[in-house]
Each structure stands twice: as C-alpha cells, then as structure tokens.
Amino acid sequence: MDKKTVRDVEVAGKKVMVRCDFNVPIDDRGNITDDTRIVASLPTIEFLLERGAKVILMSHLGRPKGKVDDKFSLRPVARRLAELLDTEVLMADDVVGEDARQKASILKQGQVMLLENVRFHKEETENDPGFAKKLAEMADVFVNDAFGAAHRAHASTAGITAFLPAVAGFLIEKELKALGQALQDPARPFTAILGGAKVSGKIGVISNLLDRVDNLLIGGGMSYTFFKAKGLNVGNSLLEEDYIETAAAALEAAKRKGVNLVLPSDVVVASSFDNDADHYTVDAEGIPDDYMGLDIGEKTIGVYRDIILKSATVVWNGPMGAFEMPTFARGTREIADAMSRCGGTPIVGGGDSAAAVSQMGYEDKMTHVSTGGGASLEFLEGKELPGIASLLNK
Numbered sequence: 001m002d003k004k005t006v007r008d009v010e011v012a013g014k015k016v017m018v019r020c021d022f023n024v025p026i027d028d029r030g031n032i033t034d035d036t037r038i039v040a041s042l043p044t045i046e047f048l049l050e051r052g053a054k055v056i057l058m059s060h061l062g063r064p065k066g067k068v069d070d071k072f073s074l075r076p077v078a079r080r081l082a083e084l085l086d087t088e089v090l091m092a093d094d095v096v097g098e099d100a101r102q103k104a105s106i107l108k109q110g111q112v113m114l115l116e117n118v119r120f121h122k123e124e125t126e127n128d129p130g131f132a133k134k135l136a137e138m139a140d141v142f143v144n145d146a147f148g149a150a151h152r153a154h155a156s157t158a159g160i161t162a163f164l165p166a167v168a169g170f171l172i173e174k175e176l177k178a179l180g181q182a183l184q185d186p187a188r189p190f191t192a193i194l195g196g197a198k199v200s201g202k203i204g205v206i207s208n209l210l211d212r213v214d215n216l217l218i219g220g221g222m223s224y225t226f227f228k229a230k231g232l233n234v235g236n237s238l239l240e241e242d243y244i245e246t247a248a249a250a251l252e253a254a255k256r257k258g259v260n261l262v263l264p265s266d267v268v269v270a271s272s273f274d275n276d277a278d279h280y281t282v283d284a285e286g287i288p289d290d291y292m293g294l295d296i297g298e299k300t301i302g303v304y305r306d307i308i309l310k311s312a313t314v315v316w317n318g319p320m321g322a323f324e325m326p327t328f329a330r331g332t333r334e335i336a337d338a339m340s341r342c343g344g345t346p347i348v349g350g351g352d353s354a355a356a357v358s359q360m361g362y363e364d365k366m367t368h369v370s371t372g373g374g375a376s377l378e379f380l381e382g383k384e385l386p387g388i389a390s391l392l393n394k
C-alpha cells in the first residue's frame, strides 16, 4: 500500500482524530442490533491508546439531513464502544461546538472521546472547508479508518486532510490490501462473480474487471439483460431495456479480451416474486412468458462451482438470486460454499453480498469480506476513493 498508516506517524501525547464508520443499525429502543462495524474499528483505536495518544473519534450515523436529531445520536455507540474497549468513552454533546472543543482540550493520554454525528451539520456532506477546519482544530493528526465512507468526499473524510497530517487506519489498510491485491496483482486463475439486481449498477465493475479477470461468471437479476442481448426470452424477469446494448457490448468485449464470460445455463423461474410462488428450473432458452427468473439453476451451480474451485483469486459481488427468500437462496449459498473451499483467496464486496455471506455463516471462511458496500463497488470499478486519495503517500 502506498499510503501512510498509523504506524508511520508519531502519536504519543498527540490528539488523534479518527474517522470511523459507526453507521450501525439501531432499533427503536436504542439498541445496536449489529456491532460489526464498531468491532472492526477496535484495532486502530487500541493501537493508538497503547501508543499514548489522546483519541477523538467521529462518525456519521444514518441520514439526519444536516440537523440535530436525537434519533441519530451516537450515544449508543459510545456505550457499546466503552464495553468493547473496557474503558470510559467520553461522549460530546455536539460536533464542533462548545462541549466537543472543551472535552477535546482537556483530553488526557489514553483517553477516548466520541463527537456527535458529523451529519448533524449540513457542511459535512457539502465538504465545507470551514467545517473541516473546525474539526481539524481539535486535533494534531487525522486517521481515516472509515472504509465504508471513503467513496464520499465529505468534510470528515476528505476535507479535513487539508488541515492535518492524514494517514490510514488498520481497517482501511486491510481493505486496500485485499481488494488492491486482487485488482493489481492477482494470483491466477482470477475469477469474478457478478450478480445482484441490475446491470446499470454494476456496469463500471464489469468493464474494469473485464481487463483483469480470466473468468467472469454472471448471475442474479442482471443475467436477464444479458439473456435479452443474446435474443433469449426472459418472461417477467428483471430487465433493463436501456442496458441491453451495454450487455451486448460487454459480451463482445469479453470475447475480444479473451475473458471466459459465463451466463447461467439454467435458472429457477417463479410465477411471482414470492417465496411460496409456483417455481421450477428451466434451461436459459426456456423461460416461460409469465414466469420470472429468481435464482441460478442446478447445472449453472455445477459449472460455477467447478470454475471457482480451480481459481486462485475469486472476487464476488452481487447475490445469484433473490436470496432474501429461502426458496431462491440456493444459488447464492452454493457460490458462498464453493468460495469457502476454493483454497485460493476468496473476497466478497458489496452490501447485500456481505450480508448474504454473513447470514449464511460463511463470513469466517473468506479471506476478506469488505465492510464497505458502495466503497468496495467503487474500488472494484477502479475509481479513486476521495477518502483514500487524500491521505499522505509513503
């Protein structure tokens, strides 16, 4: 990685402001229902505390639209964090106001404080330099560890780097290592599996990966736009008329670049988008008019498994079917299972894909499951992430 990290800066006795991704689900009673993102931030925080830093944490939570809104307070996060760190976490009443500045000014070595939700100020998402400067004034060093927000050029992710020496935390380092290695110097064969709802959301990923992979396996809702491009009937399946040509061009490009692009040879079709709908498996050529494809079929699973098991690097984004319904989750589970057995480096990116993998119990069997949905997608598209580009180079 060519970016400086927390290992490369002097932090003892310094006020170190860490941008975390504490955007966790919180229920009506203020309970955090999934603390994965808080847990993921611990290595950086613990490292800084051990090195004698004064640690100031900040994050966004939900979309409070630039206004103070108690529903989006980070207080529950401070409580959970205190339990996990087994130390007191001082909670500021505001972001850059009197209370935050006061608490920051008297913070001691080895102490941790958390600012309120940075999105209580509309200046955050506007990447307002004045707001970024106010944040920066509370600290001596900036650490970005919010991979999930790194694709946004906001004041707390990018703007602040104009005012403080800025380095990466361990979570960002881990993400860049895993995803960056796959894109830049993958062990081969390199296979990408792309699924999910739509071609339109993934076309950037498709084109970037076509220059890098040996195999590209397509599944999920986006398959049907590819089917249409090949002149197949897709019935009531998800179809993006405007992207039929794009899909055709991708098929052409794959041929030209020598990429083995594989479409499902059979699919599970259903009479409606319903777990209990009438359903059966048909060949790709045989989708009935009033049915919709909701999963990949048995034959396809076999073909994809074989390719995955022979691969040294596998990057997966996008479920193979409407996996939220158990009836149509099989393809997604089988791909997760094959990846867990591939012996190479299986990497999962994308919000719903990561959710599927963790829900199905395969998370620990992957080399890497990205914590950033949108950010991992933009990374796979080959885009520069503003929250990372702005960090100091080694």
Ligand code: ADP
Pocket (backbone or CB within 6 Å): 195, 196, 197, 198, 201, 219, 220, 221, 222, 238, 293, 294, 295, 317, 318, 319, 320, 321, 322, 323, 324, 349, 350, 351, 352, 353, 354, 373, 377
């Ligand atoms: P990710 O968040 O991992 O990038 P996407 O957001 O692109 O993935 O796609 C996930 C969604 O795609 C899931 O909600 C899933 O139900 C839906 N999906 C997958 N296959 C189909 C299909 N054949 N028809 C309709 N929806 C599908």
Ligand code: MG
Pocket (backbone or CB within 6 Å): 350, 351, 352
């Ligand atoms: Mg999604």
